[in-house]
Amino acid sequence: HRAMSCVASGPFGAFPDCDGLGASVFLNIVYGCGLLLAAQLISDGSELLLEVLSPGLVGGLLLPILGAVPDAAVIVASGLGASGTAQAQAQVAVGMGTLAGSTVMLLTVAWGGSLWVGRCDLDAFTGKAVQRSMSHPGFVRGLAKTGVTVDNDTTLNAKIMMGSCLVFLVPQIAALCGDDGDGAVDATGAGVAFAALLAYCAFQVMHPELQRRKMAAARVRRANLFGAHLAHHIGASVGGILVDGEINAVALDVLFDQFDSDGNGQIETHELKAALVAMSVTMKDYNVTDNDVKTWLAAFDRDGDGLISRAEFCGGMTHWVLEQTSGGLEQHRPGRLSRDGAGGYDRVDDRISTAREGTEPLLRYDGAPASPGAPRFPFRDHGAGSDCDETSDDETSDDDAGNETDNETPPTRGQIVRQSVTRLAAGMVLIALFADPMVGAVSSLSSALGLRSPFFASFVITPFASNASELVSSLYFASKKRKKNISLTYSQIYGAVTMNNTMCLGLFLVVMRARGLRWTFTSETITIVVATFAVGFVGARRKTLKTSLLLPVMCIYPAALGLVAFLDGVLGLQ
DSSP states (O other), X not given: OOOOOEEEESGGGOEEEEOSHHHHHHHHHHHXXXXXXXXXXXXXXXXXXXXXXXXXXXXXXXXXXXXXXXXXXXXXXXXXXXXXXXXXXXXXXXXXXXXXXXHHHIIIIIHHHHHHHHOEEBOTTTOOBOXXXXXXXXXXXXXXXXXXXXXXXXXHHHHHHHHHGGGGHHHHHHHHTTOTTOHHHHHHHHHHHHHHHHXXXXXXXXXXXXXXHHHHHHHHHHHHHHHHHHHHHHHHTTTOSEETTEEOHHHHHHHHHHHOTTOSXXXXXXXXXXXXXXXXXXXXXXXXXXXXXXXXXXXXXXXXXSOEEHHHHHHHHHHHHHHHHHTTOOOOOSOOOOBOTXXXXXXXXXXXXXXXXXXXXXXXXXXXXXXXXXXXXXXXXXXXXXXXXTOOGGGSOOOOOOOOOOOSOOOOHHHHHHHHHHHHHHHHHHHHHHHHHHHHHHHHHXXXXXXXXXHHHHHHHHHHHHTHHHHHHHHHHHHTOOHHXXXXXXXXXXXXXXXXXXXIHHHHHHHHHHHTOOOOXXXXXXXXXXXXXXXXXXXXXXXXXXXXXXXXXXXXXXXXXXXXXXXXXXXXXX
């Protein structure tokens, strides 16, 4: 056995590249984790931008490009990081493997996984998915009776995705005609790819529906966290929002009274905004916008009458508080409440303590205004007939929010921008550090395994590091089992593949042109196009996707590897 050898590689020559199997596996794990962390930081930074950007120019241009950066970095490093033309021709297969593997993984693992976790019962009459309904949990029984339903914009995104993969025809047709090393062809192909990228970004700017959905989800998470904190802060003054694991009805009644300034039992739009602004002013780090008011109203107004009743408010707030608590939010339980003989709550004036900073002006229960000219928020006692006391889980509002676990009040716009820039910068630094070493580690692993090309190793390994954030995000949104979440999930997947077919392919062709490399990727191109059209055709023609599609779509992943091996190894199609 030949002794293992290692060389220094990557930025500053600080990253080892070893040719032994064990060492190669270890380095792939280490560098893959570095790329995974970088991709997550970029994803988090992009998501933070969604909270402060408006859909359109910045959202349509910046966010799609940021999502494709991890794959793009590996593709560029695969060609530019090699020392000579021969080594670059061999290593660039890692870039093509990353490109093909990312596309196929998104169209199979992410697509099929989202179908599985997001599946709901199909209505027997309309054939559409019934949101949040699942009465056929069994695998076999549920194949034909469950599925998901998307909107028209999602099918349009599938069509755009299929159209974008036609860019591959530029270098491929030239290669079939014998011009596989023509730099002019590579430049033309790159130009077409970037033109398609600009067209797609222009579409995002002119029709920013996908960005609107993402921003709406971000606003709901923001309002969710803010609302849960308010409930806990005010609840702390009346015995805690949670008592022995159960929602304190009196605390929610008190919170409702802070919003219902005229005491008519309904929260109107102007009352909602006034209360939110009053709370945010004293908190000093939450700027209430009209979108926040709309988000709160949409989350609580179950009957759509433009008003929030006590039952609607308490049901929605119960859902928010329990979700935040399940995510790790600290529970405040300073005391307990007792009931009077009639089954109602005793008055708790003697138990009221100073609430946390930011809610004191709203916790004056003696009827005195917090300051001259300030509105009065009198404390009203509620007995057994309280709507909050009778709120059931069925009355809780459905939201798109994730489980935030921060115990601090929500950040200001400036803080959000700083956090976003910090995470984006950190992600970019990590990508600059780990992209080139990852290419070398994948090539070494391929050699150690005796594979003919590093394409196969990079096809499997790299995409799960560079696209992990998209995969997790897709599965999370799909798990909400709602049409708008499912539509967002599949639109994200189709959009990511479109970016692979335009931006990433364009950069790949630029590398080919810069290093004078030959296009020897006919089998890979056929595989990408076949997989894209197979899944895209289904997504473009069907708004309702049955769970029975899961197995055929998932089988595309191993079939893609087998197809490349057959076309390349058996037919010699390069």
